[in-house]
Amino acid sequence: MYWTLELASYLEDAPWPATKEELIDYAMRAGAPLEVVENLQQLEDEEEVFESIEDIWPDYPTKEDFFFNEDEY
Numbered sequence: 001m002y003w004t005l006e007l008a009s010y011l012e013d014a015p016w017p018a019t020k021e022e023l024i025d026y027a028m029r030a031g032a033p034l035e036v037v038e039n040l041q042q043l044e045d046e047e048e049v050f051e052s053i054e055d056i057w058p059d060y061p062t063k064e065d066f067f068f069n070e071d072e073y
Helices: 006-009 020-029 034-041
Strands: none
Touching: 006 034, 020 034
């Protein structure tokens, strides 16, 4: 399973919190690439409820990761 920013962006508007099956259904209805569906299918816990993309991809970059504060330099 691998995630990229592009693939994860297809889940930004997903109905969080959601189960694995709900996310797969959402990705298919939203026309997400096959890689997104395959990544979701590889999630192990069928019953777990995911609160956000960070629960699926712990290293998901946030907006703060890209924030550049000119005053610091």
